[in-house]
Amino acid sequence: MFDHVGIRTGDWAASERFYDTVLATLGIRKDHxxxxxxxxxxxxxxxxxxxxxxxxxxxxxxxxxxxxxxxEFWRTGTEAGFRDDGPPGLRxxxxxxxxxxxxxxxxxxxxxxxxxxxxxxxGAIDHVWLRVSDLAAARGFYEAVAPYGGFHLxxxxxxxxxxxxxxxxxxxxxxxxxxxxxxxxxxxxxxxVDAFHQALTGAGYRDxxxxxxxxxxxxxxxxxxxxxxxxxxxxxxxxxx
Numbered sequence: 001m002f003d004h005v006g007i008r009t010g011d012w013a014a015s016e017r018f019y020d021t022v023l024a025t026l027g028i029r030k031d032h033x034x035x036x037x038x039x040x041x042x043x044x045x046x047x048x049x050x051x052x053x054x055x056x057x058x059x060x061x062x063x064x065x066x067x068x069x070x071x072e073f074w075r076t077g078t079e080a081g082f083r084d085d086g087p088p089g090l091r092x093x094x095x096x097x098x099x100x101x102x103x104x105x106x107x108x109x110x111x112x113x114x115x116x117x118x119x120x121x122x123g124a125i126d127h128v129w130l131r132v133s134d135l136a137a138a139r140g141f142y143e144a145v146a147p148y149g150g151f152h153l154x155x156x157x158x159x160x161x162x163x164x165x166x167x168x169x170x171x172x173x174x175x176x177x178x179x180x181x182x183x184x185x186x187x188x189x190x191x192x193v194d195a196f197h198q199a200l201t202g203a204g205y206r207d208x209x210x211x212x213x214x215x216x217x218x219x220x221x222x223x224x225x226x227x228x229x230x231x232x233x234x235x236x237x238x239x240x241x
Contacts, residue, residue, distance in 0.1 A: 001164075001166055001168050001185055002128075002165070002186070003239075004043065005043055005060065005125055005181070005184070006046060006182035006184070007045055007046075007058060007109065007182070008046050008052055008054055008055050009046070009047060010107055011106050015105060015107065018106055018111075019040060019045060021077065021080050021082070022111065022113075025072040025113070026062055026069050027069070028040050028124045035047075041125075048180075054179075055107060056109070057131050058109040058128070058129075058130065059112065059128065059129035060110070060111055060125060060127075062111065062112065062114070062125060063114065063115075063124060064114055070088050070100060070114065071101065077103040083103060085104045085110050085111075086102035087102075088101035089101070099114065101113050114126050120164070120166060120168055125168050126168060127171070128170040128183065129170065129171045130177075130178045130181060131178045132173065132174065132178070132229070132230055137229040139161045141205060141229055141234075142161075142163055144199060144205070145185070145196065145200065145226075145234060148185070149165070149187075149196070150165045151185070160172065160173040179231065179232070182232070183234055184223070184234075184237050185237070186237060186238070187236050187237065188238065189240075190211070193211050193224045197210060197224035200226040205226050205229075206227040207225075207227075209224060209235075210224060211223070218239075219241060220239055222237065222239075
């Protein structure tokens with residue numbers, strides 16, 4: 001499912017410090033950093049530009065090995081001066097053993113450490129929540145992406161729709177929409193990337209980059225990009241070598 005999720009920040013140094021500080025408490029270490037990109041496994045942060053603005057209104061949940069790490073994430077973050085968005089505790093409205101804590105990053109996005117009994121696969125990311133202006137339109141878009149992105153419709157409620165795959169989950173939630181989020185879903189073959197782009201643009205969704213190799217990332221990086229109804233950049237990518 002998730003290949004990577006990327007956000008853009010208005011304060012590069014502050015955001016890198018935030019994620020370095022809090023993700024280390026979960027055992028998630030930075031594996032790349034330069035002046036244009038920092039990566040922690042399947043999560044990435046880049047500086048915003050005039051044509052690629054700051055990400056706003058995103059909620060991203062990071063996998064915690066146990067409840068102790070959920071506590072430490074929040075304690076370390078608040079002691080470092082980062083903004084509290086919810087102390088450690090059970091949230092049974094999500095599931096019986098769902099245990100999370102929440103902080104706000106420098107751009108106001110909600111970062112969570114979470115532990116529960118249905119943690120999926122590997123990677124740093126457990127789940128993502130996108131707020132959307134039109135829930136039915138968002139559901140239609142992501143249902144169209146699902147066959148190519150390795151996920152499926154998992155639940156539907158009046159105010160949200162959830163999708164799940166082998167290594168994560170995401171929900172689209174009615175509200176003031178998230179902006180300038182990048183979500184990339186992994187594919188095993190270039191043909192899946194081609195089919196994704198053809199199907200989505202054929203259905204009238206906005207092209208944001210045709211299928212092709214992006215050697216700027218690495219040799220064999222083959223991706224295509226389409227914008228969701230709120231303008232978030234959605235990718236299907238195959239790392240073919």
